Amino acid sequence: MDKKRVIGNLDNPGLPYEYDKREYGTVPLDSSRAPFQWVSEVAYKNAHRIVTRGYDTTELMEQGYGITDIMFINFQARIPTVAEDQMLNYILILSLEDGLSMPAAMSRMTARSKTFLTQACGASILAFGHAYGAYSAFGNMLLEALQKAESEGKGMQAAAQELVASKLGDPALGVSDLMLKDPAAKRVFARAEKLGVAGKYIAFTKEIVKAAQRESSRPVDLDLLGATGAAMMDLGFTPEATWAIIAVTRSFGAGAHYIEEVEREGHTRLGETLTPKELYDGPGDRPVPPLADRDKVAKPAKTRTPDEWKAAFEERKKLHGSGFAIVEEIHDPSKKTGIKTLGKKI
Amino acid sequence: MSREPMLSKKTSIAYKTEEKTVLRGYDLSELAEEGYSFCDALFVLFQSRIPTEAEEKMLRYEMGSFLEHSMSPSAASALAVTAGRPNLPTAVAAGVMTFGGVHGPGAAHGYMMNKYIERAHKEGKTLDEAAKILVDEYMDAGMPVMGMGQPQHSDGDPRAEPIHLKQEELGSNGAYHEFQRAVEKHFHARRKREGKSYVGVNVVGAGNAALSDLGFAPNAAWCIGSVSRAYSCATHAIFSMKKGRAWAASKSEPMVQMLDLSMIKYVGPDDREVPSQEERQEYAEAQKKSGEYKKWVI
Numbered sequence: 345m346d347k348k349r350v351i352g353n354l355d356n357p358g359l360p361y362e363y364d365k366r367e368y369g370t371v372p373l374d375s376s377r378a379p380f381q382w383v384s385e386v387a388y389k390n391a392h393r394i395v396t397r398g399y400d401t402t403e404l405m406e407q408g409y410g411i412t413d414i415m416f417i418n419f420q421a422r423i424p425t426v427a428e429d430q431m432l433n434y435i436l437i438l439s440l441e442d443g444l445s446m447p448a449a450m451s452r453m454t455a456r457s458k459t460f461l462t463q464a465c466g467a468s469i470l471a472f473g474h475a476y477g478a479y480s481a482f483g484n485m486l487l488e489a490l491q492k493a494e495s496e497g498k499g500m501q502a503a504a505q506e507l508v509a510s511k512l513g514d515p516a517l518g519v520s521d522l523m524l525k526d527p528a529a530k531r532v533f534a535r536a537e538k539l540g541v542a543g544k545y546i547a548f549t550k551e552i553v554k555a556a557q558r559e560s561s562r563p564v565d566l567d568l569l570g571a572t573g574a575a576m577m578d579l580g581f582t583p584e585a586t587w588a589i590i591a592v593t594r595s596f597g598a599g600a601h602y603i604e605e606v607e608r609e610g611h612t613r614l615g616e617t618l619t620p621k622e623l624y625d626g627p628g629d630r631p632v633p634p635l636a637d638r639d640k641v642a643k644p645a646k647t648r649t650p651d652e653w654k655a656a657f658e659e660r661k662k663l664h665g666s667g668f669a670i671v672e673e674i675h676d677p678s679k680k681t682g683i684k685t686l687g688k689k690i
Numbered sequence: 691m692s693r694e695p696m697l698s699k700k701t702s703i704a705y706k707t708e709e710k711t712v713l714r715g716y717d718l719s720e721l722a723e724e725g726y727s728f729c730d731a732l733f734v735l736f737q738s739r740i741p742t743e744a745e746e747k748m749l750r751y752e753m754g755s756f757l758e759h760s761m762s763p764s765a766a767s768a769l770a771v772t773a774g775r776p777n778l779p780t781a782v783a784a785g786v787m788t789f790g791g792v793h794g795p796g797a798a799h800g801y802m803m804n805k806y807i808e809r810a811h812k813e814g815k816t817l818d819e820a821a822k823i824l825v826d827e828y829m830d831a832g833m834p835v836m837g838m839g840q841p842q843h844s845d846g847d848p849r850a851e852p853i854h855l856k857q858e859e860l861g862s863n864g865a866y867h868e869f870q871r872a873v874e875k876h877f878h879a880r881r882k883r884e885g886k887s888y889v890g891v892n893v894v895g896a897g898n899a900a901l902s903d904l905g906f907a908p909n910a911a912w913c914i915g916s917v918s919r920a921y922s923c924a925t926h927a928i929f930s931m932k933k934g935r936a937w938a939a940s941k942s943e944p945m946v947q948m949l950d951l952s953m954i955k956y957v958g959p960d961d962r963e964v965p966s967q968e969e970r971q972e973y974a975e976a977q978k979k980s981g982e983y984k985k986w987v988i
């Protein structure tokens with residue numbers, strides 16, 4: 345008897361192989377190319393040394409450099425000036441703690457499962473997205489706007505006005521109503537100027553603040569994202585480096601929250617947490633239909649025409665948790681500033 | 691817009707109002723304005739105190755030493771995660787999460803030291819005597835002594851002894867430093883007596899002793915070590931994201947990639963036919979009865 349066709353039309357003569365005669369066994373080692381190695385521009389080590397961007401890490405420490413200096417070396421392959429190092433310390437202190445905000449909450453929730461501290465610290469880093477701690481979105485927005493302005497021969501003021509026209513209210517703008525009473529954000533710029541490390545990103549962000557204040561119907565001002573994001577870029581850090589550095593810095597704070605959560609609250613078991621009915625606003629309680637009645641109650645999801653599809657789609661959007669009400673743009677993040685040359689260089 | 695926290699609970703770490711963010715009583719912005727360093731702030735975070743200048747220097751040294759370690763499980767994880775091109779924090783988080791019972795087991799080493807120093811206190815022994823007990827108990831049980839040995843730095847971790855020496859130079863060497871030094875002394879002596887090769891102290895042994903003498907609890911010390919490493923994991927991840935190949939399997943690269951098909955070596959059960967559903971019950975019962983499958987269970 346002929347073997348039953350297994351999956352679809354995979355034995356289509358157009359396929360470059362016969363599906364039913366697929367080979368077993370692994371692929372032999374590829375000797376036509378150089379063998380795999382961990383390729384890095386960042387660091388290497390041997391049995392006796394650890395070297396980052398050409399500098400022996402222990403010798404750096406012996407010379408009196410510290411963790412913030414190493415960040416410049418790791419991310420930018422250079423020793424920072426004293427003022428730059430002071431500015432980075434300033435920014436990291438501000439980034440260390442934020443009370444019971446999302447990174448702390450994620451750390452604490454992870455802690456409740458009786459995990460390692462490192463799991464909770466890692467979880468806190470995941471809190472940094474394109475709204476909370478949106479340093480990548482903010483920085484790339486500045487880069488693109490300045491690049492566009494330069495190509496169009498526009499000044500910073502005009503570029504800021506144009507940016508605000510399309511981005512006012514965006515959580516990644518760096519301007520909001522979050523710090524109207526807290527001077528910390530504005531002090532970042534003042535300190536950068538005092539240390540002589542303020543550059544075009546701080547200047548441009550100031551223009552964005554002014555434009556936003558002109559356009560907004562409610563009071564807005566520089567917020568901590570805009571302040572620390574612009575200052576980090578004036579220190580030479582890319583938007584991605586800034587995103588990572590600030591998220592990691594907060595992770596120290598999240599570690600303290602993990603510890604406090606375990607010390608004060610202990611752990612939570614599977615099934616322990618109740619969700620009161622008062623918090624539930626889904627369908628009312630209903631009997632489970634007998635399995636034999638499945639065909640009577642089940643309605644297939646399939647639609648046949650665009651009109652049917654649209655009607656079903658709109659209906660599905662009403663169900664929270666179905667996912668139909670969300671549209672995301674998921675890009676390859678490396679496309680922002682990526683240059684795929686690594687393999688070609690070897 | 692609600693500015694209420696997602697979790698509402700008591701905390702003695704920090705609070706945040708519309709006017710300021712306060713860490714252990716200190717306004718964060720004021721701490722920065724006054725010229726304190728990030729390392730100073732970590733003392734405030736975990737210990738609620740401003741450190742001495744020497745203590746701050748020691749922490750700077752320790753964290754700087756630990757930040758970069760080239761290809762270790764943490765950096766390798768960050769690189770592997772970037773292959774799918776997720777958001778960058780995912781790769782950085784993965785790097786931190788590799789720290790466990792073997793890779794940088796800072797908390798475990800700290801708990802071990804505390805346990806034996808506590809024994810010295812209870813049993814009226816010296817730190818040196820307690821260290822010998824530790825070494826003997828661990829080695830008698832065939833367990834590795836935490837803080838000793840590093841698979842890549844086979845002659846001893848190049849970061850470790852300089853950390854010990856820096857502690858001594860800065861005068862921040864206390865009971866933990868003395869205890870760790872004694873552990874190393876007895877460990878080396880016993881291995882020598884047993885004709886075993888030299889195994890040096892690693893950065894957890896030296897670094898964690900230093901962090902403990904600076905007043906950090908085991909988990910706080912672990913946090914400082916493992917999260918410091920996350921900065922360099924981020925660098926490796928960004929390098930891969932910006933200059934490497936997504937998916938890490940391209941055949942058009944001149945070097946075989948990490949996930950090239952030829953990198954797979956299979957050592958599991960031989961290839962075998964999938965039984966039909968008609969054959970299933972008899973097949974499954976025979977398979978279960980033979981028990982051969984058990985050697986593959988993980």
